[in-house]
Amino acid sequence: MILIAITAFMAYEAAHVKIATRFENFFPANHPDTLLYRKYQNYYGGAQSLIVMLRVKRGDIFNYATLQKIEDMTREVNILPGVNHNEVFSLASYRVSFAKAIPGAIITTNFMYPHIPRSQKELDEFKENVNTHREIVGGSITYDNKGALITANFNEGNLDYQVLFEDIQAIVHKYSDANTDIYVAGQPVISGWGYYYLPRIGAIFVASIVLMLIILYLSLGERSSWWAPIVTGSCSAIWGLGFVSLMGYDFDPVMLVATVPFLLVVHPAVPAASVKELIELAKAQPGAIAYGSSGNGTTNHLLGEMFKSMAGVDMLHVPYKGVAAILTDMLGGRVQVAFASVPSVRSHVKEGKLRALGVSTLKRSSVAPEVPPVGDTVKGYDADFWVGLFTPSGTAKDVPAKLHGALVKALADAEVRERFAAQGAEVAGGSPEALSAALRDDVVKWGKVVKAAGIRID
Secondary structure (H helix, E strand, O other): OHHHHHHHHHHHHHOOOOOOOOHHHHOOOOOHHHHHHHHHHHHHOOOOEEEEEEEEOOOOOOOHHHHHHHHHHHHHHHOOOOEEEEEEEOOOOOOOEEEEEEOOEEEEEEOOOOOOOOOHHHHHHHHHHHHHOHHHHOOOEOOOOOEEEEEEEEOOOOOOHHHHHHHHHHHHHHHOEOOEEEEEEEHHHHHHHHHHOHHHHHHHHHHHHHHHHHHHHHHHOOOOOOOHHHHHHHHHHHHHHHHHHOOOOOEEEEEEEEEEOEEEEEOOOOOOOOHHHHHHHHHHOOOOOEEEEOOOOOHHHHHHHHHHHHHOOOOEEEEOOOHHHHHHHHHOOOOOEEEEEHHHHHHHHHOOOOEEEEEOOOOOOOOOOOOOEHHHOOOOOOOOEEEEEEEEOOOOOHHHHHHHHHHHHHHOOHHHHHHHHHOOOEEOOOOHHHHHHHHHHHHHHHHHHHHHHOOOOO
16 A cells, blocks of 8 residues: 555656756766866856747837837846846847947946837937947847847756746747747757647557557466556656656745855964964964864855865864854863854954954955955955845746845845844845856855865765
């Protein structure tokens, strides 16, 4: 009965398996080109790319109605589930710009962002800029000026291709008219057609099973267990597909809500009044200075290892089970150094029981403005803990926008900002792209620290 119950559960999950192709899995795992692709795919786009082309039948794209369509379509592509917001390009994208010389400076100017031309003069200027900087917009407009392209890359992983395909088709139907044709291409579209033809695929699958049963019966019918191969094979397939369906979820960024800096603190007995002096002391006594963390792989452990690596010092790591245990031993002088959140050590620093040498962020923090950044001494040192809001991919399009608007309003409230500050956090805010960039950069940064230090989770 247990096996039957598990098989039934796996059959339910198997019915929700996504039709998807992760092209990275076709590459030789450790080939240099594969490693290069993995490193930069979030910066320059991966295999999951979508190309949308708007093409007019009469005239060209340089008119208000068509340019408005390009702007609206760009916005709709930018909110497709799983899209990499930093990798959406079109004439209306903030990522497509050109250099413009003005008296005393050279500035970067967008072609058609944040709005389309609003007068004939602006329209003529826009057309002139496009023709002048053709090498920049070559991927966003056709040679005959009758077509415009929108390209987007998606976060390669567990994309919901069915929902994505339906949203793409909705864009096609919404903006097609008597003078406008919309074409779409790319892996998300190809995979989406698999869902479109799923009923036919299912019929073929059922027919195949029936045919196998007939063949097995005709060839092994005289034996009592002729059905065993089909039953065991089907159960294996169901369990396998069910397990695949249970693997992971994908999320879309909404906003980077807040960042939490850490303080580099030492016991007063340590003869170092600055980060520079601490580094000199650690270099003079390799391995003699101990720093505490909340355990292997925790934030303050990573901060400590990054400090050791970038400063070129050797300090002994002592893992504890939580910040309270670190502070108990630190106040007793059993460990000399730690990275800790501002609220956890603020009173101890004020009373002189601990000494704050630096803050982990690149610039001075508003929650500890009197403490200089560690990066003033250790060039490039910049790290914090951050809080962000994500929504599951496939969430209704208007929900992330409403959440973002509500957060912007809430974070602008003085009382809310004060409460964040009391918890040692700085309000961040910003776009989904900012949160995506923070996540991407942290994966790269902490990946290097973990690999270099050989960190293992207990």
